Amino acid sequence: MLDTGQLEAERRLIEASQRQPRRFAQLYERYFDRVYAFALTRTGDRTSAEDVTAETFRQAFENLPRFEWRGVPFSAWLFRIAANAATDHFKRATREEVLAETPVAQDESWEARLIEVETRAQLFQLVQRLPKDQREVIVMRFGQEQNIREIAQATGRSEGAVKALQHRAMTSLRRWVGDSND
Amino acid sequence: MTEELKQQELDRSIDSVISTGEFASTGDEGVDALARIAVGLRGLPNMDFKARLKAELLPDGPGWWTFPGTLIAWLKGLPVRPWLRRNRPFAVAGGGYGLLAGTCCLSGAAANVLGLASAAAVSSFIDGTLPYFVAVSVAGLAVWLGARVFLEQGLTLATLAVTVRRHGIAMGSAYGAVFAASMALSMAMGLM
Numbered sequence: 001m002l003d004t005g006q007l008e009a010e011r012r013l014i015e016a017s018q019r020q021p022r023r024f025a026q027l028y029e030r031y032f033d034r035v036y037a038f039a040l041t042r043t044g045d046r047t048s049a050e051d052v053t054a055e056t057f058r059q060a061f062e063n064l065p066r067f068e069w070r071g072v073p074f075s076a077w078l079f080r081i082a083a084n085a086a087t088d089h090f091k092r093a094t095r096e097e098v099l100a101e102t103p104v105a106q107d108e109s110w111e112a113r114l115i116e117v118e119t120r121a122q123l124f125q126l127v128q129r130l131p132k133d134q135r136e137v138i139v140m141r142f143g144q145e146q147n148i149r150e151i152a153q154a155t156g157r158s159e160g161a162v163k164a165l166q167h168r169a170m171t172s173l174r175r176w177v178g179d180s181n182d
Numbered sequence: 183m184t185e186e187l188k189q190q191e192l193d194r195s196i197d198s199v200i201s202t203g204e205f206a207s208t209g210d211e212g213v214d215a216l217a218r219i220a221v222g223l224r225g226l227p228n229m230d231f232k233a234r235l236k237a238e239l240l241p242d243g244p245g246w247w248t249f250p251g252t253l254i255a256w257l258k259g260l261p262v263r264p265w266l267r268r269n270r271p272f273a274v275a276g277g278g279y280g281l282l283a284g285t286c287c288l289s290g291a292a293a294n295v296l297g298l299a300s301a302a303a304v305s306s307f308i309d310g311t312l313p314y315f316v317a318v319s320v321a322g323l324a325v326w327l328g329a330r331v332f333l334e335q336g337l338t339l340a341t342l343a344v345t346v347r348r349h350g351i352a353m354g355s356a357y358g359a360v361f362a363a364s365m366a367l368s369m370a371m372g373l374m
Contacts, residue, residue, distance in 0.1 A: 025236065045225070120222050123219070124223075139229060163190065163192075167192055
């Protein structure tokens with residue numbers, strides 16, 4: 001939850017972006033991980049999550065001049081756009097019969113989904129705190145879905161060294177998540 | 183389990199997580215805890231995608247002040263439309279009651295144009311009735327505002343003050359603009 005000061009800072013940033021569209025870059029950086037995590041939680045796969053995230057930010061950018069501040073976190077507005085974009089995405093996919101199944105768990109509560117979104121977004125942000133060599137391995141492994149051999153070839157390290165970096169990175173992330181939940 | 187074996191087990195678990203989204207317990211509590219983290223990392227955003235989308239939304243280029251096109255875009259980005267939308271009912275009410283205030287001017291002008299009354303008669307009519315039209319329109323606007331605040335938030339001094347503070351400018355300027363326009367028309371016709 002944002003405190004009053006954070007909400008006020010958010011309001012100022014939104015108003016600045018409404019006056020100068022280029023300031024939207026700050027909103028984009030601030031909310032990208034959470035919107036993407038939300039989209040990923042709703043869609044269940046990377047390609048769909050990227051489509052939904054792109055559509056969400058396009059709509060947000062287009063409609064920002066009409067956004068009215070009501071003291072509610074900006075993320076709530078973005079999540080609503082993302083939820084609609086995900087629904088549209090599924091409708092299109094169903095029409096085109098691309099997806100054989102809808103991966104969204106319909107019985108999952110909204111609250112449980114939000115917790116999952118926040119947890120994912122937090123993890124995505126924590127990756128940026130890792131030392132460069134560990135971050136590189138994690139980004140290639142999870143962001144580009146490369147296996148250890150491919151990463152070893154790309155980085156010029158041995159497979160054993162890559163596995164060790166991966167293990168160290170996961171240990172750090174585990175510790176940081178534990179610390180932030182305490 | 184040796185360190186090397188743990189790293190191998192973790193890598194196998196991560197492979198499983200990436201391909202299926204779930205992890206199977208390895209029997210080692212430490213490795214399983216790390217594999218649970220891997221579940222949350224599955225689908226980690228691709229930084230190339232993030233950069234591409236940002237470039238698409240906000241293409242790099244000269245400052246917004248350099249070209250008229252970007253200046254127009256900036257002007258369009260000003261929150262005028264949200265302001266108008268937020269204040270629309272108040273501006274409409276202000277304009278409507280402004281029209282009521284100016285009715286004596288407009289009806290006099292119409293009567294003069296249609297040849298139903300001389301300029302002197304219309305002028306006398308406007309002079310005599312204008313204060314009443316203004317008083318009735320202001321009272322009507324106050325009643326409308328009070329009723330709206332009462333229906334929406336309950337009528338108290340505080341709710342009334344907040345509404346006036348938020349929407350008073352739109353309401354007052356619409357009232358003033360319409361009323362002034364009707365008087366300006368009469369003046370231009372030499373009726374005032």
